[in-house]
Amino acid sequence: MASSFKQKRTSLHEHKQLRQERYELLQQLTDWLETPMVVLGFGWLVLLGVELIWGLSAELELLSTIIWIIFILDFLLKLLLAPARRAFLKANIITMISLLVPAVRVLRLARVLRLARAARGLRLVKVVGSLNRGMKALAASFGRRGLGYVLGLTGVVVLVGAAGMFAFENKEPGGLQSYSQALWWTAMLLTSMGSDYWPRTAEGQTLCLLLALYGFAVFGYFTATLATFFMGREANSEEGELAGAAQVAALHDELRQLRHELSTRQKDSPNH
Known part of the structure; x- marks a missing residue:
């Protein structure tokens, strides 16, 4: 009885030690791959913008596929080393889905999905997933807090969001006919000024809702930052009304x- 209890205790200790070793190895791997993955993340965003606006050439499509394969290998390796794989999958569900979307193009399954609505839906998932990856890349570059991170993220959201809106709405009657028009419309939406145009497609409306929610959140952050800045200057001024x-x-x-x-x-x- 005592021997069995001792064996179980030893086994539990070894299991905890193994989980700790796997976690430390995962952290080392993440730190080692951080800079290359950040560079590839920004490159992926640029290629996505080119694809949505003009389309990819054969060379750029090959480059996009190579980056996509690297992302998959990175994801699978981290999943293999993760101590709690289910928790890892839950925390990276958007990344996992966005990595599955390019398989439709690579495996030529788009011929089976002949519906334009299905193709636009997959493209919407790719846009959202790429924005999520861009957010992680910016977080690694600037840190999750600070004005620099929010400004960088807002710039990425504006550029990629406008590319997505143009891709969804450019073929609709009276839709967004140029990227510059989509860029202006996205900027007006995020600043809560709005415009007379309303998205025609379901994918455009969904992306519009996500952009509006982001604009609402970031507008509050900028308002609080400006208020803190001016109140700080007022407080430091000897002639100010605030002490x-x-x-x-x-x-x-x-x-x-x-x-x-x-x-x-x-x-x-x-x-x-």
Whole structure:
């Protein structure tokens, strides 16, 4: 009985140690591949924009396929090393789906899916998945916090989102006829100014909703950042209406000196 309990305890300890080793190896691999994957992530976004606006040449399509294969190998290797594979899949579900979409083109399954709606739906998934990968690349470059990260992410969302809207809406009657028009429309949408145009396709409407939600979130962030900036300048100004840290500290010093003088006078008073 005691021997069986000891064996189970040893087995549990070995299992925990193995999970820890796999986690450390995964972290080392992630750190080692971070820079190359960031570069490939930005390259993937550029190729996606070219594909959505003008289409890819044979050489660029080959380059896109090579990058896609590298992404798949990176994903499978990290999945193999992940201590909790189910949790890893849940955390990277959008990445996994976006990696499956190019297989339709590579395996020529698009001939089976002759419906234009199905092709546009797959393209929408690819756009969203690529934006998610771009977000991770920017997070690795700037850090998840800070104005630089938000500005960079907003730029990527505007450029790629406009390319997606153009790809979905350019063939519709009265649709977005140029990328510059789609870029202007996307910028107006994110700044909450809007325009008279409303997407005609279901994919364009879905992407429009996602862009509007992002614009709503980032508008609040920029508003808070600007308010903090101007309040900080007001607080640091001696002529400002707000009391800053320097003014409060000076007031404390004056009160301390006043207490010291009162205490000194009381000690020197004849009636004390």
